Amino acid sequence: MSEAARSIPLTVNGTTVRVAPGTTIAAAVLLAGDATRVSVSGEPRGPLCGMGICFECRVTIDGVPHQRSCQIICSSGIRVMTDEVLKGSGGTGTP
Amino acid sequence: MKWSFDILVVGAGPAGIAAAVTAAEAGQHVGLVDDNPAPGGQIWRKGAHLPATAHQWQARLDASSVVRLHGWRVFDCPEPYLVRAERNGSWPAHPDTEIDENRGCAELRCRALILATGARERFLPFPGWTLPNVMGAGGLDAMVRGGLPIAGKRVVIAGTGPLLLAVAAHLAARQAKVAVVCEQASLSRLARFAVGMLTEPAKLWQGARYRMTIRQTPYRTGSWPIAALGRDRLEAVTLQQGGKRWDVPCDYLGCGFHLVPNIELPDLLGCRIEDGFVATDAMLRTSVPGVYCAGEPTGIGGVELSLLEGQIAALAASGNIDRARSLARQRRRRLGFVRALQQACALDPHLRELPEEDTIICRCEDVRHRSLHDHATWRDAKLQTRCGMGPCQGRICGAAAEFLFGWHAGSVRPPLFPASVSSLVSPREPALADESLVAANALHENAKETP
């Protein structure tokens, strides 16, 4: 994809990512090279079903945790955080 | 415009689109609500490489009067003619954006309800299946359509069912390096299916077309992944065919074992379920008056059957019985395909041996195989291990446990999907500029009257 087509900026764990219109937040997180979730026993997880069923792609969007990133399209300026950063920094994931 | 419809269609895949368009064209005031951000469901998910049929129905939908709620998940149905849905991505206002208007919970009322809730992939646990970049076959396809770059990536597709070929063809067309497609069904079983399908030339052609697109890719039958390898993400997959095992380095594994119908909503409404599917008559009427069901929840039959069923349900629900009857005759001729497909995709019993003792079965709660296999029932296992108690509500591990242990999940309760606590109290007003919520909100009034 050309850089020009990547017109939507957002941040994933503080790093700015630019994506094409219509890109899901789940795809943006994978583009940023991050796991979406850390499981209850500490495993990194990524999207599984891609259709809002499995809840593996949950991330924190603008401070609100547990959002299914595969079902939400990126909009400009949103801030996405994943468990790896939230749990790693001692955050609780609470809004 | 009121949030009160003649006909409300839940699910905007082929069956739901066909139902909504047909009903609207018959003069009905129609609402269409779907969890995904755009219409098309899983099989017609937005993006390139869609068949002409998809574009035709999409154009009819665009030209219709159907009120569309994309990105709303139905989480409750307190009575047959009242559906409660919550908007996805409802988060507080952010100073840099205007996404506050996205939040909301709606009550949608109707005279008739058409359930076209589609199907999901069946996932079977094997060592490493929880590694990032191991996805469903349809899951990987959806991620690619959602913007995941796949060109030049090494991909293995595995599982069972016609979806595997469709996904492999789509990814290959996007310059993915599809290393191999592994189909668990044996060649003899597939051959029986193909012979049976001689009455369905369109279907055979579709398969052949996919094979042409991926003709450089080996298609192995009686074959499946036995392990996904990697540290923090997938690096390779170990495949097995007969006595032979080998590793294939790859970036993505798309692995799904055919489909499981989404029957939670019909089940909640009390529709009769038979052998895991929603029971209907020829007019697609369920056992609950005024509630129709179309598409995969009545039997996994693919796009063409779903389109027919959506139309039949819509015609029946809008009183066009004669037209519905004539389509019902076409539908009857296709039901053989449903049975043949189910037989062809029957799971090899050896797949039960895939999980090792420490393989995770329930991904939400990280419940491992060793803590499950001694329980007698799904409920017992659930209560003692938390298996199926996470936010997916057992949609992933439930289907696996049914195959692995022969357990059947219990009754369905609201919320069908996790929903905001506040949505359990009363719906927020949906902030679509030209529309307002129906005035009568019985639940809200009740809540206020209760001291």
Place this chain on the structure above:
Amino acid sequence: MTAAADVVIVGAGIVGAACARECASRGLTTIVVDAAGVGSGATAAGMGHIVVMDDSPMQLALTVYSQKLWREISAELPGDVEFEACGTLWVAGDDEEMDEVRRKRALYTSVGVDSEILDSQALAEAEPRLRRPLSGALLVSSDAVLYPPCAAGYLMREAVRMGARMLAPQRILSAGIGRVQLENGTELHAARIVNACGVDAARLLPGLPIRKRRGHLVITDRYPGFVRHQLVELGYLKSAHFLTTDSVAFNVQPRRTGQLLIGSSREYGAENSGVNHALLAAMVARAQAYLPEIGELQATRIWTGFRAATPDKLPLIGPWLEDGTLFLATGHEGLGITTSLATAKLLASAMLGEEAEIPAEPYLPARFLHEEGGTGLGQQVDAPERSHV
């Protein structure tokens, strides 16, 4: 087939499991039968609040005793029981409720239960997400929470380790006169049979003064640290009519997982397990009135369960005089998790003719047998109820 034992316990909820453990530890050969599995009835539906309650002096004595027993074994409870000594905050919304806080504190002090009065500021610091201002609260630090199905599972495993046998799932046809008949044809013989079937107790013993009282609970996704204590309102003081009708109260519990349980509701006459949307809405609205931000959290599941309610809000523990072999351990209403261990002690003492650590009379089933020639049912007036746990 037939089998014999010293004791057959019917019902493997937390009460039956606790009784099994106690009987086995006293050297009695014990068989437990259940129509489903361990802890799958009211045990699975409850919050798992180990709480001292004072609706009556008898309730206070039982809960204080049982809470002490839980504390004694808390160190040996496995991780999946999720025992968390988080304490209870009885939240006061106004001066009248603060008077209740002081009354409660004096009473708790008199029976040796430590508690602490928090003023408005201290409460806001202890639970920053509670709405402000509130008048204060009583903190009962010795209260705890746990995950009831696994607690029952642990007690049952302990019983089995000490020689008890478990038969489940087995539907039970009858239990009495030294004999328990199962649907599969098995007949169990024992000198003592314990009916610990919760709300189903009356199925095996018609006429038992037990009514179903349905409750709803909501559980959220994981939000660690959202609240730190079990939070219960004292607002029931102004809702006297709730005593006889359906009612809701603010009652929120933090789980070790970070999940929150939101309760509570009470209704008589509801026989099915479906969700009463109006009552649920009222219950959640009540929680929002105290924790305004709770509305933003994701609810993952809602369920209902049935409490086994007796007319005087006290359980039935001890011999059933009309059948010399039959003992009861049921009718625990909303306190079965807390009082299961004390129930087991009282029951074992009754069986073995020992004196119990607390007076057993208030809980004896015989208290419903004193009236003219019968069980005296139907003339019972519901005892007042002030709490909503």
